[in-house]
């Protein structure tokens with residue numbers, strides 16, 4: 001394989017924060033800004049475009065800020081409703097995030113949310129075709145040390161299995177191994193036996209690249225082809241087949257976090273993120289699996305104000321007295337930082353070994 005290693009990029013994996021107390025968000029996305037795109041095309045020099053548009057977005061965001069906590073609370077409370085009711089709400093609620101995405105969803109919005117919440121670094125996850133792999137790779141290069149890419153070669157990437165593997169290898173090479181792989185089986189509608197996923201997992205394992213797996217059944221067919229494939233237990237064979245590969249169960253299986261925690265108790269290579277989970281679940285997670293394998297995650301920008309809401313929930317968990325300051329420091333960034341340092345340095349070594357072998 002021809003290498004595209006660029007000596008200028010030497011040190012991608014050493015651009016991780018050095019402060020052990022830094023806050024890292026394990027789960028964010030960005031989306032295109034449809035209003036901004038139209039304004040740029042049509043408004044030219046009108047006051048509504050450019051600065052005026054940006055400050056209008058800022059004003060609306062801070063005005064509706066207090067509502068965000070309530071929306072997140074309602075969503076977290078859905079798990080206590082009968083399954084039939086919850087499924088109905090989710091099916092109709094799939095469009096609920098749209099209004100907030102109009103004012104909070106772009107890369108600029110993300111960086112300003114990170115600034116406001118003193119978040120040092122976020123893992124930016126691709127979701128083709130809405131957010132392409134190329135886009136997250138470019139943004140991570142543009143904001144080195146602030147954004148780390150997670151690439152996603154699922155069904156909507158438009159790539160065949162062989163092309164997906166080849167693109168993944170190219171991205172690993174381009175980043176010197178400093179990236180993650182995202183798998184969203186519920187969105188793709190492909191199960192644990194998928195040849196595409198298994199081939200990608202083999203490559204991830206070859207380089208020790210952590211894998212983020214979407215977990216949690218959201219019954220919204222508009223966005224997920226097979227909601228049932230959000231159930232983390234359906235992927236149990238993976239955790240056993242690739243025992244040294246780190247898996248991050250995104251959203252801790254949402255409405256049924258107990259499933260994610262059962263798996264984490266059984267498999268040492270499982271980690272969970274706190275996105276969508278209320279304080280009481282974070283406390284229960286620490287009680288059951290300890291705080292070392294729990295990562296702070298927000299799933300920004302879905303529902304709005306995610307990074308502040310997710311941090312408030314951590315603070316609430318700390319205020320309960322059930323978890324310590326050390327637990328919080330680990331969860332809010334220390335654990336993820338340790339995992340990335342270890343994985344990225346192993347991956348960089350493998351990339352260089354390939355390069356030396358192929359270049360010889």
Ligand SMILES: [Zn+2]
Pocket residue numbers: 027028029125299
């Ligand atoms: Zn997400």
